[in-house]
Amino acid sequence: QKEVEQDPGPLSVPEGAIVSLNCTYSNSAFQYFMWYRQYSRKGPELLMYTYSSGNKEDGRFTAQVDKSSKYISLFIRDSQPSDSATYLCAMFTQGGSEKLVFGKGMKLTVNP
Amino acid sequence: DVKVTQSSRYLVKRTGEKVFLECVQDMDHENMFWYRQDPGLGLRLIYFSYDVKMKEKGDIPEGYSVSREKKERFSLILESASTNQTSMYLCASSPAGMDTQYFGPGTRLTVL
Numbered sequence: 064q065k066e067v068e069q070d071p072g073p074l075s076v077p078e079g080a081i082v083s084l085n086c087t088y089s090n091s092a093f094q095y096f097m098w099y100r101q102y103s104r105k106g107p108e109l110l111m112y113t114y115s116s117g118n119k120e121d122g123r124f125t126a127q128v129d130k131s132s133k134y135i136s137l138f139i140r141d142s143q144p145s146d147s148a149t150y151l152c153a154m155f156t157q158g159g160s161e162k163l164v165f166g167k168g169m170k171l172t173v174n175p
Numbered sequence: 176d177v178k179v180t181q182s183s184r185y186l187v188k189r190t191g192e193k194v195f196l197e198c199v200q201d202m203d204h205e206n207m208f209w210y211r212q213d214p215g216l217g218l219r220l221i222y223f224s225y226d227v228k229m230k231e232k233g234d235i236p237e238g239y240s241v242s243r244e245k246k247e248r249f250s251l252i253l254e255s256a257s258t259n260q261t262s263m264y265l266c267a268s269s270p271a272g273m274d275t276q277y278f279g280p281g282t283r284l285t286v287l
Contacts, residue, residue, distance in 0.1 A: 071215070095275070097275060099278075104283065105280055105281065106265050106278035106280045107218070107265070107278045108278065109276070109277065109278075112275055151217070151218065153276075163220075163276065165217055165218045167215070168217055168218075
């Protein structure tokens with residue numbers, strides 16, 4: 064079993080839709096959970112990060128972590144064509160054996 | 176604002192050539208990373224460095240070497256470029272603790 068699983072999509076939604084992107088993981092040592100956004104031909108940019116379980120909101124974006132289910136989500140409300148990009152989840156352990164693991168990325172297209 | 180820059184956005188080289196990819200960060204970060212990104216494979220770690228003159232192999236170090244003579248600069252070297260090294264190369268940096276990584280814009284390398 065891979066440490067981090069992310070559905071590669073692609074996902075296509077109409078403008079204004081609520082988008083849900085998800086990752087599952089198997090390593091219970093992960094403590095930091097991140098979402099990166101990558102536009103075509105650009106490097107990934109950090110969108111949000113959370114520590115441990117809970118929700119974090121930033122504008123139209125909400126990151127959610129459920130450590131008991133080993134499941135993280137990124138919700139995008141009122142999606143815009145400018146949100147069209149590849150979204151990568153990433154997870155990190157700390158303390159002794161640091162490890163950062165990325166999901167494969169999900170390509171999202173928001174159609175006007 | 177964290178800034179990670181990479182020496183070239185696009186590079187075309189011939190098989191057998193020695194290739195240098197340079198990365199510079201201006202945030203005094205301890206850790207620096209080189210990844211390659213290929214369709215369907217996500218981000219794969221080539222090498223990382225947690226201090227000047229220190230380096231650690233990532234998941235796919237074969238065919239690559241690195242150099243970190245100064246804290247702000249991390250170079251990726253392809254001793255003898257091959258066509259299977261055609262890829263997008265991404266550099267990242269992070270402070271000690273590695274909780275979040277900041278990426279450069281990427282170098283798209285084509286080896287003919």
